Amino acid sequence: xxxxxxxxxxxxxxxxxxxxxxxxxxxxxxxxxxxxxxxxxxxxxxxxxxxxxxxxxxxxxxxxxxxxxxxxxxxxxxxxxxxxxxxxxxxxxxxxxxxxxxxxxxxxxxxxxxxxxxxxxxxxxxxxxxxxxxxxxxxxxxxxxxxxxxxxxxxxxxxxxxxxxxxxxxxxxxxxxxxxxxxxxxxxxxxxxxxxxxxxxxxxxxxxxxxxxxxxxxxxxxxxxxxxxxxxxxxxxxxxxxxxxxxxxxxxxxxxxxxxxxxxxxxxxxxxxxxxxxxxxxxxxxxxxxxxxxxxxxxxx
Numbered sequence: 235x236x237x238x239x240x241x242x243x244x245x246x247x248x249x250x251x252x253x254x255x256x257x258x259x260x261x262x263x264x265x266x267x268x269x270x271x272x273x274x275x276x277x278x279x280x281x282x283x284x285x286x287x288x289x290x291x292x293x294x295x296x297x298x299x300x301x302x303x304x305x306x307x308x309x310x311x312x313x314x315x316x317x318x319x320x321x322x323x324x325x326x327x328x329x330x331x332x333x334x335x336x337x338x339x340x341x342x343x344x345x346x347x348x349x350x351x352x353x354x355x356x357x358x359x360x361x362x363x364x365x366x367x368x369x370x371x372x373x374x375x376x377x378x379x380x381x382x383x384x385x386x387x388x389x390x391x392x393x394x395x396x397x398x399x400x401x402x403x404x405x406x407x408x409x410x411x412x413x414x415x416x417x418x419x420x421x422x423x424x425x426x427x428x429x430x431x432x433x434x435x436x437x438x439x440x441x442x443x444x445x446x447x448x449x450x451x452x453x454x455x456x457x458x459x460x461x462x463x464x465x466x467x468x469x470x471x472x473x474x475x476x477x478x479x480x481x482x483x484x485x486x487x488x489x490x491x492x493x494x495x496x497x498x499x500x501x502x503x504x505x506x507x508x509x510x511x512x513x514x515x516x517x518x519x520x521x522x523x524x525x526x527x528x529x530x531x532x533x534x535x
Contacts, residue, residue, distance in 0.1 A: 242308035248321045252301025255329055259293030266340070279414060285339035291424070292355070293332045299432065300328070300362060303383075307366070310383060310439050312375045316368035320361060327358040344404040352401035359394045363387050378455040382435030385463055389427025392470075396420045419473050426489060427466050430526075434458065434496045437523065441500055444516060445507035454499045462492030490530055497523060 266289060270282040307315050315321060331354040338347040366387050370380065400416050403409045409416065438455055465488030472481040500523050512520070 242312070242314035244304050244308070244315050244318050244321065248315070248318050248325075249301045249305050251322075251325055252297050252304070255325075256294050256297035256301070259289060259297060259332070262336075263289045263294055266336075279417070281339050281342040281344070285336050288339060289332070289336045293336065295429075297328070297332070299429075300325075303366070303432075303436075306436060306440075307369050310375070310380055310436065311370055311373035313369060313373040316365050316372065320365050324358055324361040324365065327354070327361065331355040331358045344401075346405075348401050349405050352398045356394050356398045359390060363391050378452060378459055379435050379439040381459060382431050382438065382455075385459070386428050386431035386435060389423055389431060389466070393420060393424040393428055396423065415473070419470060422469060423466065426462070430493070431462065434462075437519075438496065438499060441516075441519060441523075442503040444509070444519075445503055445512075446509045447503040447506045448508075449506065450499065450503055452499075454495045454502075458492040458495035458499070460492075461488045461495070465489035465492060493526060493530065497526060 263286065266282075266286050270286060304315060304321055307313070331351065334347070335351040335355050338344075338351040341347070367384070370384055373380065396416060397420050399409070400413055400420060403413055403416075434455075442450060465485045468481060468485035468488065472478060472485060500520075504520065
């Protein structure tokens with residue numbers, strides 16, 4: 235990250251704790267996998283597997299992403315973080331929430347502890363969302379890359395809202411469809427809306443910067459932003475209200491088109507790069523972008 239230093243960069247005390255906690259959670263994740271033993275070979279909806287999944291997604295991946303995003307906001311938005319104090323407070327609330335949520339799943343306390351853990355988790359993520367949105371508000375940069383990040387932040391809020399609704403339903407049973415249906419929506423919105431759009435937003439800024447690429451066709455990103463969001467919105471509406479196969483197919487096609495346009499943009503950046511020799515970090519980055527094609531190929535087989 236040395237090449238990303240700006241005058242707007244947050245203090246290390248905002249960023250580093252996320253990386254440390256993420257590393258600790260990776261160790262906890264490995265321990266949970268060992269302790270789960272044969273539970274991993276059962277149906278995908280069992281309390282231990284769900285605990286492991288949330289530790290991986292929230293405790294490890296999302297914590298690392300939060301720390302990195304706090305450091306990248308000054309680069310992508312070209313402004314300082316709205317509140318470092320709020321970021322520090324959010325970290326501690328999130329840390330407690332993640333451990334509490336994982337424990338609630340692990341012991342199978344779906345109609346007792348899980349409700350409070352989910353509400354605390356929702357509150358902590360809401361604080362993060364508010365901090366990023368207010369940082370974006372004071373930024374003069376409103377390009378497509380920054381819009382992808384803001385879209386990802388909004389989809390994170392939707393993901394957590396759906397998760398909280400599912401948690402409350404275990405106690406109050408107000409949903410009309412089996413909870414596994416909503417779990418599908420929860421997972422899809424999280425993976426595509428939160429993680430994928432964040433990858434596109436950050437990647438479309440940093441990769442051309444490190445490759446030293448110029449004269450790129452940013453129209454591809456504009457179209458990608460529209461197709462991805464329309465496709466995901468279409469999926470959510472369809473799964474909640476319509477539930478028509480044709481609607482699902484069209485939505486997925488739009489999402490795939492958006493992904494392919496992003497990959498095409500990165501490939502163009504790679505071809506037009508001035509920096510011909512890539513270091514190991516950039517090689518991994520190029521491999522990671524190419525690997526996004528793998529789930530698409532597998533889904534067609």
